[in-house]
Amino acid sequence: xxDAIEAFAATLAQAARASAHTVDNYRRDLMALRGYMLDRSAxxxxxxxxxxxxxxxxxxxxxxxxxxxKTYRRATVQRRLSxxxxxxxxxxxxxxxxxxxxxxxxxxxERHLPQILGREDMTKLLEVDSDVKSPRALRDRxxxxxxxxxxxxxxxxxxxxxxxxxxxxxxxxxRAGKGDKDRMVPIGEPALDALAAWRRAMPIAWEPHGPxxxxxxxxxxxxxxxxxxxxxxIARAGVPVDLTPHGLRHTFxxxxxxxGADLRSIQEMLGHSSLATTQxxxxxxxxxxxxxxxxxxxxx
Numbered sequence: 001x002x003d004a005i006e007a008f009a010a011t012l013a014q015a016a017r018a019s020a021h022t023v024d025n026y027r028r029d030l031m032a033l034r035g036y037m038l039d040r041s042a043x044x045x046x047x048x049x050x051x052x053x054x055x056x057x058x059x060x061x062x063x064x065x066x067x068x069x070k071t072y073r074r075a076t077v078q079r080r081l082s083x084x085x086x087x088x089x090x091x092x093x094x095x096x097x098x099x100x101x102x103x104x105x106x107x108x109x110e111r112h113l114p115q116i117l118g119r120e121d122m123t124k125l126l127e128v129d130s131d132v133k134s135p136r137a138l139r140d141r142x143x144x145x146x147x148x149x150x151x152x153x154x155x156x157x158x159x160x161x162x163x164x165x166x167x168x169x170x171x172x173x174x175r176a177g178k179g180d181k182d183r184m185v186p187i188g189e190p191a192l193d194a195l196a197a198w199r200r201a202m203p204i205a206w207e208p209h210g211p212x213x214x215x216x217x218x219x220x221x222x223x224x225x226x227x228x229x230x231x232x233x234i235a236r237a238g239v240p241v242d243l244t245p246h247g248l249r250h251t252f253x254x255x256x257x258x259x260g261a262d263l264r265s266i267q268e269m270l271g272h273s274s275l276a277t278t279q280x281x282x283x284x285x286x287x288x289x290x291x292x293x294x295x296x297x298x299x300x
Contacts, residue, residue, distance in 0.1 A: 001037075001051040004096075005030045008087050029083035036064045053088075054097035061100050078106040115241055116251040122148065124237040126190075135201040135216060140229050142191070142198040143213060147230075147245055149191035151252035151270050154223050154245035160212040162199070167192055174271065183271050253278070 009027050012018040018026075037051040037060065061084060068077045081104065088099040117125065126144060129137040146157060156174045164173040170192065172185045199206055204218040211220040223245075230245050241247070249270070256266050267278040 001030075001034045001053050004053050004091065005034070005087070008090050011090060025079070026083045026086065029080040030087055032080060033061075033064055033084055036067065053091060056088075056100055058100040058104070061104065065104075081106050115243060115247045116254045117239065117241060117243060117247070119255065121237070121239045121241065122251060122255075124239055125233060128233045128237045133201070135198070135203055138194070138198045138201045139213070140233060142194040143226060143229055144233060144248070145191040145194040146187065147248040148252055149188045150185045151249045151256075151266075152185060153249060153271075154226050156271075157245070158211075158213050158221050158223060158226060161209055162206055162212055163208040165192070165195065165212070167196070181271070183268070185269050 005027060008030070009023050012026060013020070013023050033056075034051055037056065038048065040060070040063070041048045041051075061081075065077060065081060068080065081101070085099075085101040085104070088097075088101050091097050092099040092102075126141075126148070128144075129141065132138075143157065146152070147154070150172055152172070152174055159175060160172070164175060165187070166173070170187055170189070172187050174183050174185055195212065202214070202218075203216050204214075213221045213226070215221055215225070226245050230243065230248070234241065234243050243251075253266050253270060256269075257263070263275060263278050267275050270278060272278045
């Protein structure tokens with residue numbers, strides 16, 4: 001099975017042009033299946049050094065999935081089954097055997113509610129270092145203000161150039177979204193003011209085609225750097241939530257919905273291709289809707 005996995009990985013890297021990270025993930029997931037089969041053989045008294053992929057049956061795969069469901073998150077089980085399905089489909093197309101995963105469906109996804117900040121906690125976060133005027137503090141404030149004001153992804157934030165900000169219209173042009181689709185996103189005055197203050201304090205000369213969010217040497221920040229900045233400011237704000245930059249995107253959408261914005265508009269601002277993705281935020285407004293109902297309905 002080792003040779004078969006490596007042949008599949010090579011095909012992914014060459015024909016499918018998958019990234020090295022993706023190839024490694026597929027290889028790791030398939031090695032987990034191989035490990036399960038080796039353990040199973042040992043458990044029934046048949047110790048073997050290698051597994052023939054053609055000997056793997058649907059029952060074997062189902063047993064593997066059931067075993068993983070005891071200790072792994074569903075997302076991990078789904079990913080590993082997806083890797084197995086791709087592997088056996090590749091072998092089937094190459095005439096190397098049947099596909100024991102053909103009729104299998106992935107376990108249903110767990111519905112995790114997105115972590116968000118309430119308005120008071122969001123205000124605390126925005127006010128961290130509000131009286132500090134160092135370039136680093138001004139940049140970090142601009143990061144928080146922009147993420148919350150626009151709901152952009154962190155990858156989209158670090159991809160912004162100064163030309164993408166239209167201060168007169170109060171709009172951002174997001175050029176780094178999923179699917180390489182440009183979109184226009186409104187941005188509020190506090191975020192524009194924070195960006196302007198950062199631009200004046202930048203240690204290097206800014207240019208219209210230059211990056212907005214940079215380190216103090218002028219190099220565009222990484223997503224990990226922004227994550228660390230958000231985590232640090234969350235801690236200093238005393239907010240009891242382990243929030244990521246994506247959590248600020250959730251917070252943006254939830255606060256917009258709670259203040260009466262319609263789902264279609266939020267979908268467009270977030271760059272979601274499907275309204276179903278945006279609808280996940282409606283759960284957060286349930287308590288608000290209940291309060292309105294109690295106040296307004298005579299027999300509530």
